[in-house]
Amino acid sequence: MRALVVMVVLVGGPGCRNAAPSFVRTAAASDEHGASARRGDDDAPRRSRLAEGRQIFRFDTFGDEDFWGGALRLHQAIEGSAHGGVGAGVSPKTALAVGLKVDVDALSKATVDALQAGNVNLDDPAVTVALLTSNAVVGLTGFSDGKGGLRTLGIQCALCHSTVDNSLAPGIGHRLDGWPNRDLNVGAIVGLSPDLSPVAKLLGVDEKTVRAVLASWGPGKFDALLFLDGKAFRPDGKSAATVLPAAFGLAGVNLHTYTGWGSVPYWNAFVAVLEMHGKGTFYDPRLDDAARFPVAARAGFGHLKADPDLVTSKLAALHDYQLSLEAPRPPAGSFDEEAAGRGRQVFAARCAGCHVAPLYTEPGWNMHTGAEIGIDDFQASRSPDGRYRTTPLRGLFTRAKGGFYHDGRFATLNAVVDHYDSAFKLGLPGRQKSDLVEFLKSL
Ligand code: HEC
Numbered sequence: 001m002r003a004l005v006v007m008v009v010l011v012g013g014p015g016c017r018n019a020a021p022s023f024v025r026t027a028a029a030s031d032e033h034g035a036s037a038r039r040g041d042d043d044a045p046r047r048s049r050l051a052e053g054r055q056i057f058r059f060d061t062f063g064d065e066d067f068w069g070g071a072l073r074l075h076q077a078i079e080g081s082a083h084g085g086v087g088a089g090v091s092p093k094t095a096l097a098v099g100l101k102v103d104v105d106a107l108s109k110a111t112v113d114a115l116q117a118g119n120v121n122l123d124d125p126a127v128t129v130a131l132l133t134s135n136a137v138v139g140l141t142g143f144s145d146g147k148g149g150l151r152t153l154g155i156q157c158a159l160c161h162s163t164v165d166n167s168l169a170p171g172i173g174h175r176l177d178g179w180p181n182r183d184l185n186v187g188a189i190v191g192l193s194p195d196l197s198p199v200a201k202l203l204g205v206d207e208k209t210v211r212a213v214l215a216s217w218g219p220g221k222f223d224a225l226l227f228l229d230g231k232a233f234r235p236d237g238k239s240a241a242t243v244l245p246a247a248f249g250l251a252g253v254n255l256h257t258y259t260g261w262g263s264v265p266y267w268n269a270f271v272a273v274l275e276m277h278g279k280g281t282f283y284d285p286r287l288d289d290a291a292r293f294p295v296a297a298r299a300g301f302g303h304l305k306a307d308p309d310l311v312t313s314k315l316a317a318l319h320d321y322q323l324s325l326e327a328p329r330p331p332a333g334s335f336d337e338e339a340a341g342r343g344r345q346v347f348a349a350r351c352a353g354c355h356v357a358p359l360y361t362e363p364g365w366n367m368h369t370g371a372e373i374g375i376d377d378f379q380a381s382r383s384p385d386g387r388y389r390t391t392p393l394r395g396l397f398t399r400a401k402g403g404f405y406h407d408g409r410f411a412t413l414n415a416v417v418d419h420y421d422s423a424f425k426l427g428l429p430g431r432q433k434s435d436l437v438e439f440l441k442s443l
Pocket residue numbers: 155156157158159160161186221222223224225242243244245246247250255256257258259264267268271272276318322
């Protein structure tokens with residue numbers, strides 16, 4: 001009976017729009033909790049904390065729905081005027097086209113069967129609403145209004161830092177936490193909001209400018225620093241957005257983000273409070289520097305408090321979970337093992353001074369000026385230390401789309417190697433360059 005109701009919702013049949021999203025399998029890791037407690041083993045508290053951290057990473061909005069739904073009214077654009085919102089609504093087809101992913105494990109078997117048989121109406125925004133209210137859209141949660149529409153909408157870490165393995169269809173599969181979603185067009189999604197005046201006000205520009213900036217990002221990119229310094233474009237006119245980074249393989253790495261803003265828990269608090277607009281406490285007097293961070297200084301971003309605080313109590317478990325995410329191994333056959341073996345030697349001689357195995361970043365203060373790596377200082381100068389952080393290189397294959405370096409300026413690993421070859425005047429013969437690329441693909 002449950003499944004039937006859901007089927008009707010998902011195939012866009014008449015009526016039943018009010019049905020609760022009964023096709024959700026509880027996505028939490030609560031079963032692990034129970035099992036380990038019963039076993040009574042010493043690892044149980046640790047496993048339960050990781051499960052808690054995973055739950056936070058995937059599903060916690062930190063109260064940010066008051067911003068995304070409450071202020072920007074993004075949910076109204078998604079549900080469309082037919083459900084009390086505005087405009088035509090966002091169909092599942094459109095949602096997938098802007099890079100949103102669907103978690104197959106949150107769908108009932110009936111829904112999966114219907115999808116496989118092509119019986120789900122992917123042009124119907126009501127289907128998007130049903131998916132959103134059942135936590136089936138990775139990183140976005142819709143809160144039902146009980147009438148088939150949405151009351152509000154919140155975002156989660158998983159939005160940008162998870163993707164799916166496409167096991168059922170392109171964009172629909174099992175979650176891959178920590179993998180950057182390089183298909184996700186954050187700017188296009190935020191740009192759907194009927195009211196961007198809160199963002200315009202914060203940045204001190206008009207709404208039209210905000211929309212133009214959002215449109216300039218493109219897939220797989222976001223500009224976390226825009227909301228500190230208001231700089232949307234590089235001096236060469238290109239967008240100042242960065243590519244979405246991996247959130248795996250970070251254990252043992254000192255500084256994080258492309259320009260080394262701080263530790264993992266530093267950045268987690270930063271993002272949850274300043275970017276996602278969750279309700280929490282954030283302290284960083286470096287942001288009081290009005291010459292460098294005019295937007296942040298004006299808004300007092302370095303001294304935020306919320307009551308209740310929905311972020312701080314979650315930072316420990318979230319940190320644990322993130323550190324537990326290992327970089328994935330590249331698929332068998334995706335690189336030439338012999339050439340990679342030779343490339344390892346080239347890497348040890350030319351690259352390992354900074355990318356120290358097995359972290360592939362420096363133990364210690366892992367920061368460099370643009371000049372040291374042969375690039376401009378624009379992005380580095382937007383951050384407190386004016387430097388770039390040595391990127392940990394494991395799992396490079398997960399971020400081939402959208403390019404390498406903070407802004408994706410090098411489309412391929414060959415281009416990265418060519419860059420180092422000329423910047424460091426290495427004079428590598430062609431064979432050593434291609435060996436080096438195979439080694440990078442093997443990480
Ligand atoms: C809208 C997309 C988006 C969301 C949502 C988001 N992030 Fe990020 N995240 C980014 C981008 C972009 C960067 C790189 C920022 C930079 O270097 O300037 C980043 C960087 C990071 C890093 C540093 C990675 C590294 O290479 O060291 C961590 C850790 C991280 N995010 C964790 C989180 C957590 C935890 C959440 C939820 C609380 C979250 N992010 C939510 C886009 C996002």
